[in-house]
Amino acid sequence: MKAGKKRDRLFEPVQKRERVYAGSYLNLDRLTIRLPNGKKAFREIVNVRNAVAVLPVDKDGTAYLVRQHRPAIKRTIIEIPAGVVDSKRESLEKCARRECEEETGIIPGRLRRLLTYSHAEGYSTGFITLFLATNLRHTGKLNLDQTEFLEQVKMPYAKLLRMIEKGGIVDSKTILCAMLSRRYLPF
Amino acid sequence: MKAGKKRDRLFEPVQKRERVYAGSYLNLDRLTIRLPNGKKAFREIVNVRNAVAVLPVDKDGTAYLVRQHRPAIKRTIIEIPAGVVDSKRESLEKCARRECEEETGIIPGRLRRLLTYSHAEGYSTGFITLFLATNLRHTGKLNLDQTEFLEQVKMPYAKLLRMIEKGGIVDSKTILCAMLSRRYLPF
Numbered sequence: 001m002k003a004g005k006k007r008d009r010l011f012e013p014v015q016k017r018e019r020v021y022a023g024s025y026l027n028l029d030r031l032t033i034r035l036p037n038g039k040k041a042f043r044e045i046v047n048v049r050n051a052v053a054v055l056p057v058d059k060d061g062t063a064y065l066v067r068q069h070r071p072a073i074k075r076t077i078i079e080i081p082a083g084v085v086d087s088k089r090e091s092l093e094k095c096a097r098r099e100c101e102e103e104t105g106i107i108p109g110r111l112r113r114l115l116t117y118s119h120a121e122g123y124s125t126g127f128i129t130l131f132l133a134t135n136l137r138h139t140g141k142l143n144l145d146q147t148e149f150l151e152q153v154k155m156p157y158a159k160l161l162r163m164i165e166k167g168g169i170v171d172s173k174t175i176l177c178a179m180l181s182r183r184y185l186p187f
Numbered sequence: 188m189k190a191g192k193k194r195d196r197l198f199e200p201v202q203k204r205e206r207v208y209a210g211s212y213l214n215l216d217r218l219t220i221r222l223p224n225g226k227k228a229f230r231e232i233v234n235v236r237n238a239v240a241v242l243p244v245d246k247d248g249t250a251y252l253v254r255q256h257r258p259a260i261k262r263t264i265i266e267i268p269a270g271v272v273d274s275k276r277e278s279l280e281k282c283a284r285r286e287c288e289e290e291t292g293i294i295p296g297r298l299r300r301l302l303t304y305s306h307a308e309g310y311s312t313g314f315i316t317l318f319l320a321t322n323l324r325h326t327g328k329l330n331l332d333q334t335e336f337l338e339q340v341k342m343p344y345a346k347l348l349r350m351i352e353k354g355g356i357v358d359s360k361t362i363l364c365a366m367l368s369r370r371y372l373p374f
Binding site for chain 2: 028037041042044048069071072123172175176
């Protein structure tokens, strides 16, 4: 019952990997794994690219977010700017700056890296890295994809925290990023 | 730029839904949606059942977790007990009690519901509801599935928070549940 190095006993090696769906946003693989007891089992794994998300907060305490429709959960939600990393050559910081500027028209002067986490460790390969952006420069110019429709939303950072308390923010990246930013913000 | 009711302008109605993969843990649908500009687009959506996760903390500040191999991220990780809701008739609280007992041999005396969140709003239907469990009763009896291999891990709650700081905990449910439990725990 103590935390130590026992990972070998739990390791489940992959014996076979079948691509059962190749899509534009994600691929689906069906893995045959060997359980610790030697038996076979199957795991369905969604392959997605890693992503970044960034919370821009101005020196007056204003937080900049976006409103976006999410067909997967059938809701239009308020969330922080985010997007997938374009290639292995794009650094996470560069991606965070790009997504922030494209979706809000704001260039971060300072980016603080807060956390990298797995958003669905049971079935997805995806990790998200969270940033707090401060020292903001407002360009007023957005740059959205042809199939990306979103609206800019601004609110006091303190109100964002209250919305989280009340269940008004539902996505993990916005909740985590807002909570983890607390220590760096005086609001 | 203010938070209001504008969801109609962003709503993307589903015009067609194709099941492209029917699996045991998840199903994959390809949706044809209508964008706000009238054009068509596609969204790949993973259908999974909702889940619960629960952090049991004893009156001496000991937190009970599990170590489990996660082929999706190729890592063996420490996380809180969790599982999918069995049916529409099983309440979230009942499911949290069941999973806690099955995976740790601990029956929660008191359950506090902390948050319900979407773990991958971009492509998955799944929501996770988080609980803090206190007033614990230790039965010492586990009840794991045939294909479920995990080890029990205990550590001080304060150490769990430090592990999160250092990047030693990577899954959203454990990070969020530990952070949100803080206000209810004196440790």
